[in-house]
Amino acid sequence: MPRRLAVLSNCLANQNAKVAEFEVCAGAMFPLVEILRAADYRILQMPCPEMTFLGCGRWWQSRPQYDTPGYRRHCRALAETVADLLEGAGAAEAEDVVLFGIDGSPSSGVGVTSFAEGWGGRPMHHPSKHVYGRGVWMEVLLEVFAARGLAEPRLIGVGTELVGYDQPQELERVRAFLNSPRHEAEPTPPPARKEAPKAHSRTPRSRSVLVLPEGGMNDAALCARMEAEGWGLLQLPPDGLETDARDRALSYLVDQVQDYLAHDHRVALAPGADCDLLGAALAARGLGPLPAWPV
Numbered sequence: 001m002p003r004r005l006a007v008l009s010n011c012l013a014n015q016n017a018k019v020a021e022f023e024v025c026a027g028a029m030f031p032l033v034e035i036l037r038a039a040d041y042r043i044l045q046m047p048c049p050e051m052t053f054l055g056c057g058r059w060w061q062s063r064p065q066y067d068t069p070g071y072r073r074h075c076r077a078l079a080e081t082v083a084d085l086l087e088g089a090g091a092a093e094a095e096d097v098v099l100f101g102i103d104g105s106p107s108s109g110v111g112v113t114s115f116a117e118g119w120g121g122r123p124m125h126h127p128s129k130h131v132y133g134r135g136v137w138m139e140v141l142l143e144v145f146a147a148r149g150l151a152e153p154r155l156i157g158v159g160t161e162l163v164g165y166d167q168p169q170e171l172e173r174v175r176a177f178l179n180s181p182r183h184e185a186e187p188t189p190p191p192a193r194k195e196a197p198k199a200h201s202r203t204p205r206s207r208s209v210l211v212l213p214e215g216g217m218n219d220a221a222l223c224a225r226m227e228a229e230g231w232g233l234l235q236l237p238p239d240g241l242e243t244d245a246r247d248r249a250l251s252y253l254v255d256q257v258q259d260y261l262a263h264d265h266r267v268a269l270a271p272g273a274d275c276d277l278l279g280a281a282l283a284a285r286g287l288g289p290l291p292a293w294p295v
């Protein structure tokens with residue numbers, strides 16, 4: 001039984017999921033993956049709630065625009081699959097379960113989210129501010145965990161959407177949090193400066209997505225090769241899930257693959273990801289077999 005679980009917001013392993021111009025690296029945030037691997041965490045990736053709702057061509061939005069009954073319903077259904085993953089991975093017996101959100105995000109914010117009252121209609125200059133509070137997805141996720149009787153994981157928001165984001169500093173914050181006593185509350189979020197968030201895009205996204213087996217991020221040699229080529233990662237559901245849970249998780253993964261392909265991304269299969277179930281799920285959507293990496 002794994003002793004430690006790290007549950008990642010999708011974009012920490014795949015910056016291609018970000019809304020346009022908010023990526024901070026080409027593909028996965030491999031230095032974070034390395035910290036988790038070195039600290040002996042089994043890494044699980046959540047689906048992206050915004051990608052699976054509005055796709056990768058979505059507009060910028062703030063929390064009030066996502067705070068709708070329809071988006072909450074979508075998040076609840078998606079959160080059930082994350083709860084399935086945690087149960088399947090033995091979260092109840094794990095020594096530590098850490099969930100990584102994204103501070104500044106309208107959906108995945110842990111301590112800081114974005115807010116713009118009355119914003120809507122014709123796209124225009126981003127008027128939203130950062131405010132303390134959870135994003136819609138994070139709020140729903142925790143409600144579903146509680147309803148399923150799962151203990152609340154330790155939470156940390158990585159501040160990729162905050163003004164002045166600094167990756168080395170953030171990674172230091174993550175290291176300190178992982179080493180802190182397990183009973184310690186989530187870290188104080190960085191100041192929610194009342195400025196509109198700035199798009200970063202210092203390194204453009206790779207538009208390259210690799211589907212990989214569950215253990216792929218725990219494989220150092222494989223990660224080094226994937227990092228060199230700037231791949232974003234989509235993790236297959238782990239083995240051992242009940243059939244219904246596995247099918248739901250696979251269906252959300254295929255939703256994302258389908259959307260990336262429709263938006264001219266390169267999608268390929270990492271070694272070990274070429275399974276019959278994925279092939280059948282893709283074929284059911286009229287999608288041909290994905291090329292094997294290296295492509």
Ligand code: SF4
Binds near residue numbers: 009010018105
């Ligand atoms: S912050 Fe959350 S909603 Fe936004 S891209 Fe990342 S996983 Fe998706």
